Amino acid sequence: MSTTETRDRLVEFRRDLHRHPEPAWCEFYTTGRIVEECERIGVDALHVGPDALAPEERTGVPDADELERWQERAREAGAREDVLEATAGGHTGVVAELHRGDGPTVALRVDIDALPQVEADDEDHLPAREGFRSENEGAMHACGHDGHATIGIGVLEAIAESDFEGTLKVFFQPAEELIGGGKAMAESGHLDDVDALLAVHLGLDHPTGEVVAGVDGFLAVKHLDATFTGESSHAGGHPEEGRNAILALATATQNLYAIPRHDDGPTRINVGEIEGGTASNIVAEEAHLVGEVRGRTTELKDYMFEHARRIVENAAEMHDCEVSFEPGGEAPSATSDDDLRELVAEVAGGVDGVDSILDRDDLGGSEDATYLMQEVQERGGTAAYVGVGTDHPGGHHTAYFDVDERSLGIGVALLTETVLRID
Numbered sequence: 511m512s513t514t515e516t517r518d519r520l521v522e523f524r525r526d527l528h529r530h531p532e533p534a535w536c537e538f539y540t541t542g543r544i545v546e547e548c549e550r551i552g553v554d555a556l557h558v559g560p561d562a563l564a565p566e567e568r569t570g571v572p573d574a575d576e577l578e579r580w581q582e583r584a585r586e587a588g589a590r591e592d593v594l595e596a597t598a599g600g601h602t603g604v605v606a607e608l609h610r611g612d613g614p615t616v617a618l619r620v621d622i623d624a625l626p627q628v629e630a631d632d633e634d635h636l637p638a639r640e641g642f643r644s645e646n647e648g649a650m651h652a653c654g655h656d657g658h659a660t661i662g663i664g665v666l667e668a669i670a671e672s673d674f675e676g677t678l679k680v681f682f683q684p685a686e687e688l689i690g691g692g693k694a695m696a697e698s699g700h701l702d703d704v705d706a707l708l709a710v711h712l713g714l715d716h717p718t719g720e721v722v723a724g725v726d727g728f729l730a731v732k733h734l735d736a737t738f739t740g741e742s743s744h745a746g747g748h749p750e751e752g753r754n755a756i757l758a759l760a761t762a763t764q765n766l767y768a769i770p771r772h773d774d775g776p777t778r779i780n781v782g783e784i785e786g787g788t789a790s791n792i793v794a795e796e797a798h799l800v801g802e803v804r805g806r807t808t809e810l811k812d813y814m815f816e817h818a819r820r821i822v823e824n825a826a827e828m829h830d831c832e833v834s835f836e837p838g839g840e841a842p843s844a845t846s847d848d849d850l851r852e853l854v855a856e857v858a859g860g861v862d863g864v865d866s867i868l869d870r871d872d873l874g875g876s877e878d879a880t881y882l883m884q885e886v887q888e889r890g891g892t893a894a895y896v897g898v899g900t901d902h903p904g905g906h907h908t909a910y911f912d913v914d915e916r917s918l919g920i921g922v923a924l925l926t927e928t929v930l931r932i933d
Contacts (some may be wrong), residue, residue, distance in 0.1 A: 513742075516664070516667075516919075517918075517919055519920070520660050520663070520915075520918050520919070521901045521915050521918065523543070523547065523635075523660050523663060524612050524656050524660040524918060525640075525642040525658075526543060526642075526658070526905075526912075527543065527622075527656035527659055527896035528642050528643075528651050528656045529541055529619035529642050529643070529644065529645050529845045530543075530584075530587055530644075530645060530646060531541075531624030531625075531644050531646055531649040531650050531651045531656070532547065532580060532584070532623065532624055532646065533580075533623055533624055533625065533626055533649055533687070534570055534572075534623045534684060534685035534686075534687055534688040534690050534691070534692075535568065535570070535572060535600035535623075535624055535684055535688075535690065535706055536572065536577060536580035536581075536600065536602070536623075536725070536811060537578070537579070537602040537603070537622050537624075537684050537726045537739055538580060538581050538583075538584035538585075538589055538593070538594055538597055538602060539583070539587050539588075539589045539683075540602070540622050540623075540659065541558065541593055541597050541602045541603060541604055541622070541682070542584065542589040542590050542593040542594070544604045544622070544659060544662075544682050545558060545590070545593050545604060546590070546607075547663045547666075547736060548604065548606045548663075548666065551607055551663075551666050551667050551670050552670065552744065552914055553607060553666065553670070554607055554608055554638075555606070556593045556604065556605075556606055556607070557605040557606075557700065557909055558593065558596045558597065558604055558700075558920065559571050559596035559598075559601040560601045560602055560604075560925045561605075561805035562601075562603045562695070562698065562833055563599060563601070563603055563606045563691070563694040563698045563701075564693075564697040564698050565693050566695065567693045567694040567697050567778055568600070568685070568691065568694045569688070569689070569690040569839040569840075570685060570688035570689075570690035570691075570733075570839050571600045571671055571690070571836060572600065574599075575856075575932045577598075577599065577600050577775070580821065581594055581597075581598070583646060586643070586770060587767050591599055592767045595681075595911060596657045597822075597929075600845070601620075601639065602682075602684040602685075602771055602808075602912065603622070603681075603682055603684040603691065603695065603763075604679070604680075604682040604721075605679060605681050605682070605698070605700050605750075606666060606672055606679070606680045606682070607635070607677060607678065607679050607680075607734075608666065608669055608674075608677065608678045608907075609675070609677050609715065610669075610674050610675055610676055610677065610678075611673060611675050611737075612676070613674070613675035613676025613677070613700040613933075614676045614677075614705040614706060614932050615676060615677040615678075615679065615704050615705050615706075615932060616655060616676060616677070616678050616679070616704070616705065616706050616707075616708070617678075617679045617681060617700075617701065617704045617705075617706070617707040617708070617882070617886070617933050618645075618662060618665055618678070618680045618681065618708050618709075618710070618925060618929070619677070619680075619681040619682070619683055619695075619707060619708070619709040619710075619784070619879050619882050620655075620659055620661060620681070620682055620709075620710060621655045621658055621659075621683045621686035621879075622655055622656040622658070622659045622662075622679065622683065622684055622686075623624055623654075623655055623684055623685055623687050623688075623691075624644075624646075624649050624650055624651045624652070624655060624656075625649065625651075625652045625673075625687055625907060626648060626649060626651060626921060627648075627649070627650040627652045627908070627909060628647070628648055628905065628909060629643055629650040629652070629683050629909055630643075630910045630922055631643060634903075634910070635903075635909075635910050635912065636912050637912060650909070650911075651699055651909040651911075652906065652907050652908060652909070653687070653906050653907060653908070653911065654711070654712040654713055654900065654911070654913050655686070656752055656913075656916055657712045657798075657900070657915075657917070657921075658711065658712065659682060660709060661681045661710060661898075661921040661922055661925065662682055662718045664698060664918065664921070664922035665678075665680065665921075665925050665926050665929065666678070666680050666925075666927075667811040668922060668926040669926060669930075672926070674929065674930055675701075675756055676790040676932075677830060678929060679700060679745075679823055680706065681695055681700070681882065683695050683878075683879075683882075683906070685789070685839075685912070686792050686877070686878055686879075688838075688839050689839035689840060689841045689876065689878045690839040690878070691726075691735060691878065692841055692877075692878025692879060692880065692881035692882060693878065693881045695881075695882060696845070696881035696882045696884070696885040697881075697885070698917075700807050700884055700915070701814055701885045701889075702889070703883060704886050704889075705886075705891045705892070705932070706850060706853075706886070706891055706892045706893070707882055707883060707886040707891065707892070707894075708850070708893075708894055708896055708925060708928060708929070709808070709877075709879040709883065709893070709894075709895045710893075710896045710898060710921060710925060711725070711877075711895070711896075711897055711898070712898050712899075712900045712902075712913050712917055712921065713897075713899065713900045713902050713906060713913065714871075714873065714899075714906075715905075716868075716871075716896050716897055716898075716899030716900075716918055717866075717899045717900075717901050717916075718863075718865060718899055718900050718901045718914045718917050718920075719862075719863055719864055719865040719868070719899060719920070720865070720866040720868065720897075720899035721854070721855075721858040721861075721864050721867050721896070721897065721898060721899065721920075721924060722866070722868045722870065722871045722896065722897030722898075722899075723846075723851045723852070723854040723855035723867065723868065723869055723870065723894070723896065724846030724847075724848075724850070724851030724854065724855075724870045724872050724895065724896070725846060725871055725872075725873050725895040725896045725897050726845050726846055726871070726873070726874050726895075727806075727871070727872025727874055728843045728844050728845075728873050728875070728876060728877055728880050728895075729776070729778060729804040729805060729806060729811075729812060729843065729873075729875060730804065730805050730806075730807060730808040730810065730811035730815075730840070730841060730842050730875070730876065730880075731802055731803070731804045731839075731841050731876035731877045732802065732803055732804075732812075732815050732816055732837060732839075732840035733800070733801070733802045733837070733838030733839050733840065734800070734801050734802065734803065734815070734822075734835065734836070734837060734838060734853040735798075735799075735800050735817075735835075735836040735838050736759075736762065736798070736799050736801075736834070736835045736836070737796065737797075737798045737833065737834045738756075738758040738759050738762075738786070738796065738798070738825075738826055738828065738829075738831045738832070738833050738875050739755060739795065739796055739797070739831060739832045739833070739834075740752065740753030740755040740793070740794065740795055740830070740831040740832075741753040741793070742792055742793055742794070743792075743793045744791065744792070744793075744883070744899040745791045745792060745793050746791060748913075751793075751794060752793025753763065753793070753795075753829065753830045753831050754794055754829055755786055755787075755788045755795055755796050755797040755829075755830075755831050756794040756797045756843065757830070757847040757848070758797065758825050758826045758829040758831040758833070759784060759797040759799055760832075761782065761828060761829065762799065762822045762824040762825035762932065763781050763820055763856075764801060765821045765825065765886075766779050766781060766801065766818055766821055767779060767781075769814060769817045769818065769821070770808055770817075772805075772813060773808055774807065774810055775805065775806030775807060776806045776810075777803070777804065777805045777806070777810050777811075777813070777814050778803065778804035778805070779801070779802075779803050779804075779818065780801055780802055781799050781800070781801040781813060781853060782800055782801055782802070782871050783794065783798075783799065783800040783801075784797070784798065785797070785798050785799075785812055786798060793819055801818070802816050802838075803818055804876055806843065806845075807843050808842045808843055811840070811842075811843075813838040814902075815837070815841060819835055823835065839878070841876055841877065841878035841879060841881055842880050842881065842882050842884055843880060844850065844879075844880035844883040844884055844887075844893070844895070845885070846870070846883075846894040846895050847892040847893055847894060849885075849892055850862045850892045850893065850894040850932075851869070851894045853928060853932070854894055854896055854924070855867050855869055856929045856930050857924060857928045858875075860927070861924050861927065862920075863916060863919065863920045863923075864901075864920060864924070868897075871897065873895075877895070879895060883895065891928075895899045896924070896925070896928075897920040898920055898924065899917065900913045900914045901914040902914070902916035911913065
């Protein structure tokens with residue numbers, strides 16, 4: 511197949527995924543399309559559904575009704591029934607393997623989920639102008655995961671057609687945006703024999719043509735979910751009979767931002783969602799918040815979480831309410847190994863379209879690829895998180911986000927040659 515045909519195929523696949531964005535654990539159509547491409551390539555092993563991950567380690571899985579709605583959307587979009595059956599219950603994701611004799615076992619991790627974001631629909635937005643804007647209103651590939659999945663397919667195909675000796679495993683991971691799928695894939699057993707792991711992300715505020723050989727500075731993260739329960743009453747007639755859950759939530763929210771900083775490194779706290787109450791004249795019986803804590807290290811993340819738990823519980827007690835405090839998804843910190851990072855930088859120097867190479871850069875955010883990186887590193891292997899620049903209008907997680915499709919070919923070439931040179 512010519513270079514032009516390969517590029518056109520990758521662009522077509524990426525735009526198909528962009529039209530059908532699906533949030534965490536609802537990537538039914540996406541999983542089906544990945545399976546179809548893997549079968550076209552002719553992989554030697556294909557793990558789908560519960561076989562691709564450790565189901566008990568999934569976090570943030572939607573309720574049955576929500577999963578069923580997204581599964582029906584995928585069916586209406588043309589998803590295969592055998593894949594829908596295999597992924598029922600939110601068991602999305604794929605692990606594809608190529609076996610090419612003796613040699614190293616190399617893994618590539620890409621994520622596949624979308625965000626709950628309404629996509630721009632005006633002519634200034636390329637997907638709207640070119641006809642591949644989201645057809646699932648309220649969901650959008652606003653972080654480039656459609657491009658990541660495409661790069662995974664491109665590397666599989668390129669390695670299948672090469673003289674590679676060894677085993678390549680590509681992990682198409684669900685639920686990254688919820689920090690919900692990394693641990694489930696890391697503990698699936700598919701990493702047990704992996705010698706080196708690469709993870710990749712497009713953009714990250716780096717332009718097309720720039721490569722970051724090893725992204726570091728991951729903040730460990732943990733989500734939290736708190737529901738305050740009080741007692742309703744008439745706010746005008748009998749306010750003293752109520753126990754105001756909204757007051758408890760407000761007290762908790764304000765004081766969460768007062769957690770002391772730490773001299774071991776950066777920490778973060780955010781309350782991103784609050785809801786509660788039923789009417790202006792009713793003392794609220796229930797209120798709910800969703801938030802997260804982060805830290806430069808896993809220990810700092812734990813420091814923030816324990817402070818958050820104490821604040822939430824004391825805020826409830828102050829206002830004579832009960833609270834259920836539930837931890838959500840979490841991910842540790844991680845660091846790219848020097849040997850693998852240096853190899854990526856060396857390879858990048860020979861890739862067409864690369865005009866700038868950064869040895870390393872701090873992400874300043876969080877990623878559950880760190881679970882997979884840590885799993886490989888703890889078994890004696892190496893891991894690196896690679897940044898492939900892409901010009902993107904607006905920031906990540908915004909309505910106008912898009913990727914420069916030239917970066918797809920750069921990512922495929924960079925990662926393919928790196929895989930070929932790992933020994």
